Amino acid sequence: MSDAFDYSNLIATGLPAPAAKWTGFAKYNFIGGHNDPEGIPVEGLVASAERVLKRRGQSLATYNTDGGPLGDIELRQFLADKLQQYRGFTPSVDEILITSGSNHALTLICDSLLNAGDTAIAEEYSYAGMLGRIRGSGAELLGVKLDNEGIRPDSLKSVLEDCRSRDVTPKFLFTIPTIQNPTSTVMPVHRRREILDLTREYGVAVVEDECYADLMWDETWPDSMRAMSRSEHVIHVGSFSKYLSPALRLGYVVAPWQLLSQMLALKNDGGTSALSQMVVADFMREHYDDHVASMNTRLERKRDVLVEAVREAFGDSAKYEIPAGGIYLWLKLPDSVDTLLLERHALAEGVAFNPGSQWSVDPDNARSHLRLCFANPDESTIREGVAKLAQICSREFGLPAT
């Protein structure tokens, strides 16, 4: 068109690369935090939508309905009750801020605490979104070592001491203690105590992300870190994305008003979508237990299918811990396998996974790791996809041996 307008002179400098056009999900979709379509409680959501709209629909006429900018009051009340019953602590509804996914909560935490030049600490392997937020703020990002019980206290102590010697107080430690992302480990109580005491001693806040904590197959899982004594420096984050639906975009942060009021001032989005909040509050008040039990049964079966498929297809070439819950398997392949390269080949054949380097404070430290989410594909797709991935890996890197 002769009339076309060229925006290139107007677009700002310093932006991320433009997005690519979306071409649909991969056939073998092991990426992201997608969930199981069969696990969406459609009938229950229909009933809740009808009930809550008839009861409260008119309140959609105002921003934030009638609960104010912290979020729907019934959803905050559900969360206060659930945190008391299952996670061991009892926030007031005024200490809970509903966000558009936990990613949004983490963004508000970073924006409230980090200036360029500040320092933050994360687990050596951690949620890519949060690592990106910390780096994007211009803060220095330091990693602490993990073992199969989560953060190693000796590593944390050494990082904190090193910071102190440079007269630096890190703003926070970001941890996912209950089903870590990506490693799917659970930090036991004694470790939680050590991490709490160390961070408190050094004046460092703890950001505890429990967005997978509902998806724990062993019902003896530990209370949240925020539930333990002397844990007032813990900012608690959670989500509905992993045990209900990521497309609803509902998460939350629990923090004292001193900090929450600062996050709220930065949350200039006109509120989080109220229909989702209302419907989910109504649904969860009646069905939380049943729904989570059913989701966990489903996910545990898929975990078994994936682990079996990986064992068959990769044999000794893949090292991993069996996940205690959640939706991820974290694999270490032989050092000769570059998972960023493997990703490119796999995508071309319809197999999508997350390369480890994107989930690592030091990308080089996870060049041969990858993360598989087993929640979305059905069981036969899991088996086929893993077999296909092993074939591609074998063809490109000679391992696993065929």
Next chain:
Amino acid sequence: MSDAFDYSNLIATGLPAPAAKWTGFAKYNFIGGHNDPEGIPVEGLVASAERVLKRRGQSLATYNTDGGPLGDIELRQFLADKLQQYRGFTPSVDEILITSGSNHALTLICDSLLNAGDTAIAEEYSYAGMLGRIRGSGAELLGVKLDNEGIRPDSLKSVLEDCRSRDVTPKFLFTIPTIQNPTSTVMPVHRRREILDLTREYGVAVVEDECYADLMWDETWPDSMRAMSRSEHVIHVGSFSKYLSPALRLGYVVAPWQLLSQMLALKNDGGTSALSQMVVADFMREHYDDHVASMNTRLERKRDVLVEAVREAFGDSAKYEIPAGGIYLWLKLPDSVDTLLLERHALAEGVAFNPGSQWSVDPDNARSHLRLCFANPDESTIREGVAKLAQICSREFGLPAT
């Protein structure tokens, strides 16, 4: 508590003031863009929620459901059809990005186009949220004069010439041509043509915000600016907040992929809430015409009640244009009235309105203006609230004379 943790050393510098605790809506609530509770189509939303959840509920298991990050495909299809039928142009569904309210769309536009030191132009009285976004980017904000047909071309020409003489190309002109916020005027076609030609000549994009355009009582309203020829430099923004519900947080932006791909790269929110999108798409495909007609009847009656109440209570002390649509009345009180001071007194007695200076590029230029939203209060509350406001104004400023 002896164990309390003091976050004050950890909170970032340069933040906005912390939020105040929410204490509920004012009794006489004339602020913001709240809507009419009676106008929420509860039964229709219930039916749509049931229908769409049964048909598509399982797709909530993935981020962004099955339509990708631009937003729900059925909602984008509805918008493409609606824009064709009512606003005069036909975007492809791949040129429409669903956002969490139009405010979010405007944020993405500012973030895509503005660096610190850039220049943007807005109408002298305009949407406070956008003025804040532009200022917050560090860009210079210039105002152009309005009359009762919108932007005065002579004023725009003079601003553009002045910029050119300083070798500055403003990034965009922000305009609300169809029911301007806050003045509620409509820019006629010949003006639109002049503004389009001028901006194009100077290489300046136009951000056209049509979030009130559905609420027009005269059905001969002009097509959007984007619908006119040689308008490829127009970025079109709209919303469901004003004719359906602000609490749903649904807006959109229409732009060429060159620019939209940049906005999409900045939209790192995991997607806009999918349940609201699905339900609204289903509802609007069946009920757009009926719903908008019913909402407009309701709002026109409230406009009449407000105008009559202002005439009775303020007499010659208040100057205004009768709104041609929308939800706002923009009042000019005598110069001796400082509406920021008036606001403080009024709030203490339960009357909330928006002081003009917050809706003005030059705050001093609207010190005696105020904006009343007539959509939310019922008719008797409108009458009582306006009478109360006039009493307070009279008591504090001697006008209107009692």
